[in-house]
Amino acid sequence: MSPRPGALDGIRVLDFSRVFAGPDSTQILGDFGADVIKVEEPTRGDDARYFGATQDELAAFGGISPSFLAFNRNKLSLALDLGCEAGRSVARRIAANVDVVLNNFRPGAMAKWGLGYDDLKALNPRLVYATFYAYGAEGPLADFGANDLALQAHSGLMSITGDADRPPVRCGTAAIDLHASLGLVSAISLALFHRERTGVGQEVDTSLLLSSAHLMNYFYADYWISGNTHGRMGTANHLSVPNQAFPASDGMVIIIAPNDEMWLRCARALDAAALDRPEFLHSSARLSRRHEVVAALSAVTSRLSCAEIVARLGAVKVNVAKVNDIGEAADHPQLAAVGGVVSYERHGKRIKAVGSPFRMAATPGSVRRPAPEIGEHTDEVLAQFGLSEAEIADYRQGGAFGRIAGAPREPS
Known part of the structure; x- marks a missing residue:
């Protein structure tokens, strides 16, 4: 751990995102000093908590999948039920006092809850409001849901991945998700820099579509200029030999x-x-x-x-x-030499994870908190934002942090 302050010390992030792309962005912000508040559905939390792990493996990892551990260090978990007005009210109170709000809900969802950019800008003009979309906020596919694999197909990435005499295959990792996460980190950083100059926040967004297009950049350019549509070549590349x-x-x-x-x-x-x-x-x-x-x-x-x-x-x-296979690559000394491996204690176990994808000499990243349990820091976060014990109790009674046994569900 570095004793030096991070580049984003004092920046507060309210993170409504789930699964990979959004949580990766906020983890990077957290690594460099931002205080990240992860908002989770009270009952199940982020679906990534359970991705890719059997019941036995979940038990071995303390009830959380390696996928969740990979993208959620340096965060506080706040359990909020956005399906009820009490939960949405708490979210607005916090959003009025943070620097960044990030979400990856479908277009219109945040606005429906009174948590859209226009809603929160009125409360907090300095706010940087960041959104991940699948296909973007406009256009014929704006309302379509999609994930990394869907965009690998849509973008043409799968058409160039695999051997020429075999069907297309997916890229083995969530390349579009993780590429998009870096894009949104860049956009948030630029917006914060602009705010330092002007005092005014702004709305920024990216999408899996834009991320995939950036990955396919020179293939699209070649097509638009020359009409070429390259196919699958295995591990080969059309640009040069060998x-x-x-x-x-x-x-x-x-x-x-x-x-x-x-x-x-x-x-x-x-x-x-x-x-x-x-x-x-x-x-x-x-x-x-x-x-x-x-x-x-x-x-x-x-x-x-x-x-x-x-x-x-x-x-x-x-x-x-x-x-290399995964083990050879993960354990290669070169990765550790450039700061690509971090570790921390969680429930008495040593967790190793991939570090942030860049380094800063004067303000290095660090691991300050392990990945949280669902709602682990709810009361702590609310107290930080000035809510009294009585107010917290009232919100709890109203279902803000999950339904109380026997309480009726609020109509949606």
């Missing part, structure tokens, strides 16, 4: 040599006699002779171990990497 996975004697390695100088270094480091050939000298020629280049290079690499290939090519500054 630029894909190659067999080793004990696994697979990625080799990328996009320019002629790097190709020569690659050829001479591995087997000059087999690879340093005139017909392979120029990048345009290698593209035209893709199958010949790949076959010749594969014949060389298949005789060598992954370690030997990485050592030879790394020594001459050719882009190279062993195709």
Whole structure:
């Protein structure tokens, strides 16, 4: 843990988001000092609490899935039932006194609850109001629900992922979600910087659609300019050769040599006699002779171990990497060396997690709190915002923090 203050010390965030993209954004803000209040439905909480874990695994992890632990450190959990006016009233009282409100509900949901930007701006003109959408707030698909996989399909990402002779496959991680989370962190940071200059907040948003389009940037540009619609190429890439996975004697390695100088270094480091050939000298020629280049290079690499290939090519500054499994990648010392691994205690257990995706020398990130239980900090948060014990009791009786046994449910 760093003793130095974070870049966002004093910034308060009210987080209504769930699952991956929103919680990742607010975790990054929290890592750098923001006080993040995670609003959760009182009974079940964020669905990510249970993602991908069996009952036995949940018990082993203290009732919370690794997915939830991955995205919810440095947060206080406030249990609020937004389905009742008491819960919405508490949310408005807090929103009037924070710097950032973030949500990933469908378009119109927050406004229906009296928690839209116009509602909260009237209470708090300095507010930065951030929203994650699936397809955006306008347009023919605005009301459609979607997740990372749906946008992998819609964006065309799946059409270029997989082998040419097999059906499309998903990217194995939630790439669009996590890319979008960084986009919203950037937008929030820019809005806070603008507020420092002007004293006025603003509404910012992103969507899984915009995130996916940014990931597909040069594919769309190529199509709009030249009409090309590239298909699946396995691990290969249409931009250069070699630029894909190659067999080793004990696994697979990625080799990328996009320019002629790097190709020569690659050829001479591995087997000059087999690879340093005139017909392979120029990048345009290698593209035209893709199958010949790949076959010749594969014949060389298949005789060598992954370690030997990485050592030879790394020594001459050719882009190279062993195709690791998850354990090899997570435990590689390089990740820890750049601050990519953090750890903290939760219920007496040591939790390891991925650190923030960037570093700041003067105001580094830190882990200050473990991932919370549902509503663990409800009374603590309310007291911070000036609610008295009597007021808290009244809100509790009104169902703000979950239904009291036998109490009638408020009509929606």
